[in-house]
Amino acid sequence: MKIHEKYINRCIELAKNGLGTTYPNPLVGSVIVYNNRIIGEGWHRKSGEPHAEVNAINKVKDKSLLSKATIYVSLEPCSHFGKTPPCCDLIIKYKIPNVVIGTIDPNEKVAGNGIKRLVENGINVTVGVLENDCNELNKRFFTFHKKKRPYIILKWAESSDGFIAPLYKEKKEPIWISNEFSRQLVHKWRSEEQAILVGTKTVLDDNPKLDVRDWTGQNPTRIVLDKSGKISKDFYVNDGKTRTIFITEIENMPSNENCIYENATFDSRLAKNISAILYRNNVQSVIIEGGKMTLETFIKDNLWDEARIFVGNNILKNGTKSPIIYIENTVVKIKENQLKLFRNHD
Ligand code: AOF
Ligand code: ZN
Numbered sequence: 001m002k003i004h005e006k007y008i009n010r011c012i013e014l015a016k017n018g019l020g021t022t023y024p025n026p027l028v029g030s031v032i033v034y035n036n037r038i039i040g041e042g043w044h045r046k047s048g049e050p051h052a053e054v055n056a057i058n059k060v061k062d063k064s065l066l067s068k069a070t071i072y073v074s075l076e077p078c079s080h081f082g083k084t085p086p087c088c089d090l091i092i093k094y095k096i097p098n099v100v101i102g103t104i105d106p107n108e109k110v111a112g113n114g115i116k117r118l119v120e121n122g123i124n125v126t127v128g129v130l131e132n133d134c135n136e137l138n139k140r141f142f143t144f145h146k147k148k149r150p151y152i153i154l155k156w157a158e159s160s161d162g163f164i165a166p167l168y169k170e171k172k173e174p175i176w177i178s179n180e181f182s183r184q185l186v187h188k189w190r191s192e193e194q195a196i197l198v199g200t201k202t203v204l205d206d207n208p209k210l211d212v213r214d215w216t217g218q219n220p221t222r223i224v225l226d227k228s229g230k231i232s233k234d235f236y237v238n239d240g241k242t243r244t245i246f247i248t249e250i251e252n253m254p255s256n257e258n259c260i261y262e263n264a265t266f267d268s269r270l271a272k273n274i275s276a277i278l279y280r281n282n283v284q285s286v287i288i289e290g291g292k293m294t295l296e297t298f299i300k301d302n303l304w305d306e307a308r309i310f311v312g313n314n315i316l317k318n319g320t321k322s323p324i325i326y327i328e329n330t331v332v333k334i335k336e337n338q339l340k341l342f343r344n345h346d
Helices: 003-018 052-059 063-068 087-093 113-120 131-137 139-147 180-192 200-206 270-280 292-300
Strands: 029-034 037-043 070-075 098-103 124-127 151-158 163-165 195-198 221-225 244-248 259-263 285-288 306-311 332-335 339-343
Touching: 003 029, 003 037, 003 052, 003 070, 003 098, 003 131, 029 052, 029 063, 037 052, 052 070, 052 087, 070 131, 087 113, 098 131, 113 124, 131 139, 139 151, 139 285, 151 163, 151 180, 151 292, 180 285, 200 221, 221 270, 244 270, 270 292, 285 292
Parallel strands: 070 098, 098 124, 151 285, 151 306, 195 221, 195 285, 221 244, 244 259
Antiparallel strands: 029 037, 029 070, 306 339, 332 339
């Protein structure tokens, strides 16, 4: 493997440590190399905390080596004052002569200005090393900034004969199509996304908590569709434990602790309306966990990026038919087993 690629790869590896905690910031990793050795490395951990480059520079014991070193960053160093000062200024201050960048920052406040600033200061800049991998690393951040909407993941479980729910339920308890393993994996997935969305019927039928209790990490913001205000204060989504955004047609919903109410019309533009509300609320990624109507609303508008489908061993014979029929022939199937993974957009 070529030398630049080796170190950018390390940046990507480091950056991934921040998955789930950097929102609304991107995942960024950085290494500093002198004489073919890494003398400092770091990643961005949390919005408001230092950027990857700052953490990497702080790890270098002998700062005099910086003026002879190369700094690798998976994303273009920032040039603006956000919650933290510009990384470019720090690179310039320490006179680091070489900067190798994975990909350009799509944030309008940066978008090439970081590179420009470095070049203007006589720094030798290389851009586009493992660019595709660096874009993939930040698929959520890139979708948010470029498409002005969150990265949308659809998730459901279906029986081996293709039903996502039985015809009727005797007990008011969730029916588990998938197993303990998949349940834990779902909680891991939840911890990686900024938000989780469900429709009204799912809340009324299953009273879900929508948290990550079987994994570590932050609970995602809950997004709940409640067109006509049917979800009473007794449901977990109203417990105030996690920030929850209710999307409703009702004006002036009685407010509740840690809850935000957003108005939308539940017409043919519903998926687009929700997506716009999430964008406005700075939500960069969302995992949609049902039910059927909600999933189909997004599929119909082709407003989704990934589908993750568990296929259980059980046979339900009848019930709610899985929405898989709408996506199966249109997009690339990545993997098929007990877990089917689909990718819609590049
Ligand atoms: C970098 N290195 O590690 C990250 C960058 O509010 P702030 O100061 O944290 O700035 C956030 C923006 O900075 C974010 O939207 C993105 O454009 C860039 N993130 N840049 O040089 C980093 N996390
Ligand atoms: Zn920065």
